[in-house]
Amino acid sequence: MSFGVPFKRSELATMAGTAARANEDYAAAGPDWAVVLDGATHFAGVDTGCIHDVPWLVSNLAAALAEQLILGAANLPEILFSAIEITCSAHAGTCDLANPDSPSSTVAMVRSAGTAIEYLVLGDSPVILRTTDGITPVLDDRLDHLQPGGRPYTRDLVRSKRNASGGFWVASTNPDAAHEAITGIADDVTHVALLTDGVTRLVEYYGYSWTDIFELLSKDGPSGLIQRVREAEQASPPPAHGYGKQHDDATAVYIQVI
Numbered sequence: 001m002s003f004g005v006p007f008k009r010s011e012l013a014t015m016a017g018t019a020a021r022a023n024e025d026y027a028a029a030g031p032d033w034a035v036v037l038d039g040a041t042h043f044a045g046v047d048t049g050c051i052h053d054v055p056w057l058v059s060n061l062a063a064a065l066a067e068q069l070i071l072g073a074a075n076l077p078e079i080l081f082s083a084i085e086i087t088c089s090a091h092a093g094t095c096d097l098a099n100p101d102s103p104s105s106t107v108a109m110v111r112s113a114g115t116a117i118e119y120l121v122l123g124d125s126p127v128i129l130r131t132t133d134g135i136t137p138v139l140d141d142r143l144d145h146l147q148p149g150g151r152p153y154t155r156d157l158v159r160s161k162r163n164a165s166g167g168f169w170v171a172s173t174n175p176d177a178a179h180e181a182i183t184g185i186a187d188d189v190t191h192v193a194l195l196t197d198g199v200t201r202l203v204e205y206y207g208y209s210w211t212d213i214f215e216l217l218s219k220d221g222p223s224g225l226i227q228r229v230r231e232a233e234q235a236s237p238p239p240a241h242g243y244g245k246q247h248d249d250a251t252a253v254y255i256q257v258i
């Protein structure tokens with residue numbers, strides 16, 4: 001069991017890309033931890049082998065992660081490994097977990113550890129750490145570098161590289177993905193942001209810096225930051241991209257550590 005010092009303050013906001021579709025992001029936070037998930041949207045018409053939708057997957061993962069974080073389980077990769085196992089067992093009886101198109105999710109997770117911050121990033125939902133010395137984005141950009149070819153990726157390329165050595169890793173039906181996450185522990189952290197790619201497009205497409213992101217979070221909070229995303233998208237839709245959408249589900253958690 002391990003419990004950290006509670007954060008001074010934490011706030012979260014999540015908003016679906018459009019009212020017509022369920023939000024496939026999920027966020028949860030406690031006094032000394034936070035989790036953000038971004039469920040993958042599938043290519044239309046693909047048989048996933050799973051009777052559940054993406055919100056089911058992210059809810060199950062979030063519940064299993066939250067329980068272990070609340071109870072102070074040992075370390076973040078093991079917490080994620082166990083959460084994927086628990087989620088698998090919740091649908092092993094009804095679904096084909098060997099199907100490579102089974103629903104999947106990114107995971108961004110932080111926890112207070114004494115005076116330090118433990119972090120875990122799997123997939124393209126980053127954790128951004130602000131310390132007294134500057135800002136360090138913790139990014140998992142393996143999905144940006146699939147070979148051969150480049151974006152737009154073919155369905156077969158994505159399928160063959162998902163949860164495969166030399167490819168990219170996500171929380172789906174293979175608990176070992178947890179051991180492929182980017183993890184670490186950082187000292188002197190004053191603020192943390194956990195974001196889905198529906199928000200990081202402000203940096204990737206719209207020219208914002210991470211410093212700008214923290215300024216907006218400090219001034220207007222996570223919901224104000226997401227509002228800024230929507231305004232940018234209205235003014236100028238993002239360029240077509242691998243999975244380009246004018247409005248993606250957008251989620252932000254902002255933590256003031258001390």
Ligand SMILES: [Zn+2]
Binds near residue numbers: 049050051052095
């Ligand atoms: Zn299922």
